[in-house]
Amino acid sequence: MQTPFPRRHALALLATCAAALPAAPAWAVDALAQSRSFVSMFGNKLVNIVNSDLPLEKKKQDILPLLNQYVDVDAIARFCLGRYWRIATPEQQTRYLKLFHDVLVNAITDKIGDYRGVTFVVGTSAPSGDDTAVSTVINRPGQPGADTQWIISTASGSPKVVDVVGEGASLRLTQRQDYGSFIARNGGNVDALLRALDKQIANHH
Template sequence: MAAYFRRVLLGAFAVMPALALSPALTDSVAFAAAPDAAAAKSFIQQSGAKLVAIINGPGSTSQKSADLRALVNDIVAVDQIGKFVLGRYWQVATPSQRTEYLHLFHQTLAYNITTQIRAYKGVTFQTGKVEPGPAGDLVSTVVSRENQSPAHVQWVVDTIDGQPKIVDVVVEGTSLEVTERSEYSSVINDHGGQVSALLDAMKQQLTRMKAG
């Protein structure tokens, strides 16, 4: 299940923030010290319990989608994530491009969550040990689904603006935010460093998602 779960996370949580912010972004994001191990573990336990309750609970797909979007916005710093994923191109982008990019980033996350709900059905979530890391506390979990092998996932938790937030997800040693940043950079690099090319690609992706 680990490879499968990694693909699901890459789709639904493809907007995880940085392991370490580049110097260009440190002025715009207020970071504090990581929460202590007990607080980080409690945060992940509570967040996981909420996610499982939404996925496995009653309600329509549209209602679950709305509930999941609200949950992700609460436990993940989406705007900061988007800035990191764009990397050095954030400084290249015009003010209007930055605004459009963040808008598309939020929309992409929302639709990814919607399309991945069925993949999470029957999920269970168990927390394990907590280890300190350079970006925050790494909370180990085992995520399971019926008829699938368990996936061992580490959630990196840091304090942002006084609140604990998930700042990365590591599956089989793969950092999801680093993977997403690489993919975004590749699109821009393949088009002569034009941020507009990424915006066009994101809009095309959203069109395909909306079409089902």
């Protein structure tokens, strides 16, 4: 199984910015505006921590509550398991959600130290199925701008990040393909994936 959460996705989850509204039907304006405000708020909080002079461990501690509050980790986890979510037992589902959360948090917080002087170029917001896509360009000193699209859902009752698209690749689609292939190679056994994730977390430093 490939290393979960490619670098572009882990890095992208650490920064975002406000997005300008494009022309849209009246019924869509509220959803677009809500997503824009959400991304701006969430991004500002992240950037303030990432660009601060706080020790790395303190940055990790401060970012964790933001991820828990503003990223719909469970929804992303269920999507990534794909059809295997439906055949997993309740015990396997519960264990998987916990492992997925730990793996995602590790992947994101491990990259915090890579960021300094983050700034953004405002992009656009547009409907994306039932969700809203907010486009941004993330800039760091000495690095090319990274086009990043944030998929925001309100299915939980409040805006939350449910996907990040970096360099044209979706975090959740990439991960679902990886997990699906891994489980298929192991005879459709969900426990094989759970053991692999457990091992990865145990080996995390």
